[in-house]
Structures are given as structure tokens and as C-alpha cells.
Amino acid sequence: MENECKIVGDLLPLYLENMLSEETMEFVKQHLKSCKQCSDEFEQMKVGVKNHTIEENEGKKDVQALMTVKKKLRKKTMKTISITGACLIAVAILLHTFPIYRLAMLSAYSDFYTNAQVMKALSIGSSSDRKEAQDVLQMAHKAFQDVHHTRAQNEKDYGLLSRYATSIDDYPEENLDFSEYSLQLWSAHFDGDKGSLWVYYSSETLNQKGDVVCGSWEVPSFWEVKKNENGKWVVTNIYEHP
Template structure:
């Protein structure tokens, strides 16, 4: 019997895995019916296998939970990153919009060493807000006339004053410079603050006049200028005062 148990226990792992012949399986099964010890060995193998399967299921479940948790964390981090990017973009847009309507950096152009020396604080403050859209639209007629004056290199001082008024100072008169070829300039409306019949415009310009040889005869570069404007009898805006730091 002892030799038979030894044989059965040797082949028991193969029997458990269904890897023995039918005759051997029948012999083992017959023996297990009468041998509690070998039957206990089989039960122990079954229990161990069940535990391993349960451990495997538990491990896979834990791995699945860990993976799901990691995915959840990644989603949260990604959502936070998107939210942070959106907040930064919104702040940047607001900053740009505020800077467009309130270009405070212009104080460096008109306020540096000029504050209290030539321009008053109130005048400088007008340059730090571009003005309303209706005011800026009304100011365009004045800028168009100024553009004409800058481009004019063909008339005398008296003719320019008759045509452009105070803006004649930006024309190149033939009295002083003779026959010139052309003018190149930039003219930017900084701000417009208009009441019903009067107001102020801040402009910023550069200008160069060339002779027929292509040489620069006269010009000005990056000049901030404050223009007082009033409506004439025809209801048109005209420049009545020009304030430029010497």
C-alpha cells in the first residue's frame, strides 16, 4: 500500500492537470477512494490552485484599479492644465485689450522729462486713453487733411496756410526749400477727446522730404503732438492750436 501511495503521489500532479492516460487516471481515482492521505494531497493541490487563481484575479483587479486610478489622475491633470492655459489666455487677452484702450506706456514718450515742463498732467493723461470710437471717427477728417499737408511739396507758405491752416507747418513750402521731389511720413492717431464743438487730439508722426537726387532735405522723427480742434462755421473740425515740445 505504501508503494502504491508513493506512486499515486508521484503522478498526482499530472493527474490533476489531466496529463495521464485513462488507465492511470482510473487507477489513481480508485486509490483515492480508499486512501485519505492521498485524497488530502489532491485537496491540498486544489486549494492551492484555487488560491493562486484568486490571487491572480485579485492582482488583475488591483492592476485594473491602479490603471483606472492613473487614468483618472491623468484626466484631472490634463483638465487642470487646460483650465490653467485657458485662464492664462483670458488674462493675456484682457491685458492686451486694456493696453490697447489704455496705452500707459505712452507716458514714456510724452511724460519723460517733459511732465510739468511743457505738458500738464491733464494733457498727458489724455494720451493714456485712446478715446471713444465716435471721437476717433470724427478725428479722421483732421488726419486726412494733415496727410495732405505732409505730402504737399509744391506750394508756397502762403498757399499752404490758406489750404491747411495751422497744419501748413507740416507741408514743405517752396519758399524755403525750392522744388522738392516727394515726402514720406507716418501719422498715427494716439487719442481723440472731443466735446460738442471742441476737443483735443494726440498724434504721433515722423516725416522726411526728399529732393530730386533722393537726399533728405528736412524731416522730423517720432514726434508726439497735441492738437486742439474746434468746429468751424461749416461744422468741420479744424486745428486751432498745436503743442509740440521744442
């Protein structure tokens, strides 16, 4: 009997999992009916397996709950990022279209520019108006780059924009070489044959030694323009703080 109990004890785990042949299953079953010691051992084994299963299921539930929380947090985070990104884009577009921060830049010249002029700096203007301004800007670029002609020639070539060219008769002994500059269109507004531009520029002229001869830096400038008899835009007035 003792030897049989040892055999049954080894078979109990497989018996519990129903992994024995029919004959062996029947053998273990009959033995458990007649042997209290093996029967008690089998009952304890079943309780242990049950507890292990419960713990395993609880663990799975905990993991599942944690994954659910993480998923919700991930969705919430992505939603927050999306909303924040959309807000930043909206603010960027708003500031690009209506750059109200320029008020601070122009506040230093509040006694020089009119309110109407300042208000035009706070809106970049329509795409068609900005496109219309390109002819005037191209002429301004040529003037900024010109360091090789007299004042009279510059006035003939560029009109009022000649103030941005460097005349050789102003610096006869400097051997002017080239000009470094930046020219930014702030806004453009046109109505019929009249219009206005806000520009922002910096410029310096260098001689052949590489020395800066003259320059202007970070200057806001308001230009009034009008179409001439040939249908071309020309600058008729320049308002610029001295």
C-alpha cells in the same frame, strides 16, 4: 492511474475556467476526489489564478488612479490657462483703452505740456470721438504727403497742418520727390464745437536721389480743434515740443 493523472493535469486549466463538457467536467471532478496529488496541484493552480487576478485588479486600480490624477491635472492646467488668458486679455483691453504707459513717453516733456493735456493722452476717447477725428486726420495725411507746393499754397490748403507739408521754397535745389511718414491717433476728445487730439508721428522727405532732406521722428503732438462756419473741424492750436 498515472496516465489518468497526466490527462487530468492537462485538463485542469480548462476545468478551472469551466470550459469542458459536462461529462469531462464530471470525470475531472471525480478524479480530484480520489487523487491527492492532482487535487493539491489544482489547489495551487487556484491560488495562482487568484493572486494573478488580485494583481491584475490592483494594476487596473493603479492605472485608473493615475488616469484620474492626470484628468484632474489636465482640468487644473486648462483652468489656469483660461484664467491667465482672460487676465491677459483684460490687461490688453485696459491698456488699449487707458494707455497709462504714455506717461513715460511724455515725461520727457513734462515742462512743455500741461497736466490737463497729458491726462487726455491717457484715454483713447470714445469710438464716436475717434470717428469724429477722421476728417482732421485725412487733412493731416494730405499735408504729410505734400512735397510739391510753396509754403503759401500749403498754408492755404492745410491751415496750421501745413507745418507737416514740405514746401519747395524751403528746399529749392533739392528736387523733392516724396515723403515717408507714419501718423497714429493716440486719443480724441470732443465737446460741442471744440475738441482735441493727441497724435504720434514720424516723417521724412526724400529727394529724387533717394536722400533724406528733412524729417521728424517719434513726435507726440497735441492738437486743439474747432468747427468753422462751414461745420468742418479745423486745427486751431498745435502743441509740440520743439
